[in-house]
Amino acid sequence: MPISIHVPSISMADRGQLMLTLQYIKHSPNFAIYYPNLDGLTIHVGSLLPTIALPTSGQISWNPNQGLQVISDTGILGVQSPAMGLVHEIAHVIFGHNEAQATAFETRVARDLGEPTRANYGSIGNEVRVYNSTQHTDNGEWKSYEQSGATKTSGNYDGSTNAPNMGWGYIPPPPGAPKGWTFPSSPFGMDSNGNLHDASYWQIPPGGQKSVPNNVDTEILEFYLTQEDPAPIAALPIEPTDAQHVAPQIIGLPELAPY
Numbered sequence: 412m413p414i415s416i417h418v419p420s421i422s423m424a425d426r427g428q429l430m431l432t433l434q435y436i437k438h439s440p441n442f443a444i445y446y447p448n449l450d451g452l453t454i455h456v457g458s459l460l461p462t463i464a465l466p467t468s469g470q471i472s473w474n475p476n477q478g479l480q481v482i483s484d485t486g487i488l489g490v491q492s493p494a495m496g497l498v499h500e501i502a503h504v505i506f507g508h509n510e511a512q513a514t515a516f517e518t519r520v521a522r523d524l525g526e527p528t529r530a531n532y533g534s535i536g537n538e539v540r541v542y543n544s545t546q547h548t549d550n551g552e553w554k555s556y557e558q559s560g561a562t563k564t565s566g567n568y569d570g571s572t573n574a575p576n577m578g579w580g581y582i583p584p585p586p587g588a589p590k591g592w593t594f595p596s597s598p599f600g601m602d603s604n605g606n607l608h609d610a611s612y613w614q615i616p617p618g619g620q621k622s623v624p625n626n627v628d629t630e631i632l633e634f635y636l637t638q639e640d641p642a643p644i645a646a647l648p649i650e651p652t653d654a655q656h657v658a659p660q661i662i663g664l665p666e667l668a669p670y
């Protein structure tokens with residue numbers, strides 16, 4: 412069954428980033444099992460928007476250019492992609508307002524995708540602007556995912572908020588492209604009501620890649636999801652006014668292996 416996401420007033424460039432990110436995060440088994448939960452959501456996309464969620468109404472605002480410095484439980488600094496910001500907000504829609512739960516889910520997906528993890532919700536540094544919504548650091552090296560499925564690398568992370576320009580990661584729309592333009596040979600399509608359809612969910616690609624959850628991870632996640640926490644809504648993983656931890660200047664050291 413295809414899924415459909417309402418994306419009001421989205422630009423060609425932002426649509427490209429949303430499709431790229433959806434394609435990317437489906438590679439995480441821990442995310443893929445929840446992918447059908449995106450059906451019926453409304454996602455506002457824009458490079459000037461905050462990355463936030465309104466869980467009860469199923470609405471997300473996502474900035475596809477806003478990466479985030481994160482600090483692991485061993486004090487290693489890395490940069491999570493904007494795609495992880497979307498994963499975090501989707502977690503709020505699926506599981507509710509609790510930040511520990513959303514961060515626990517984010518962490519499992521980050522490990523699947525080779526992205527750095529944060530020790531807890533507050534273990535963040537500053538915003539890092541990137542063009543490609545999947546751009547992140549992996550063991551101290553810049554990486555991004557391309558629409559072709561290839562992974563791109565671009566040198567070592569220097570610990571700053573300056574990211575190398577790794578391109579957009581997708582084939583840009585041709586001049587005068589129609590409103591419904593999508594990637595060539597893409598499973599994504601868009602109707603005139605601003606709904607992005609992904610017909611790929613039930614397709615198992617050649618090679619037999621399946622979205623089978625890791626049982627251990629699922630059990631841990633269920634543990635987190637059963638914890639009650641009456642904390643107020645603070646669905647802002649990338650929030651400049653959050654209490655910001657001073658990022659330790661550990662530069663050039665690889666992040667520890669996540670497992």
Ligand SMILES: [Zn+2]
Nearest residue numbers: 513646647648
């Ligand atoms: Zn949150």
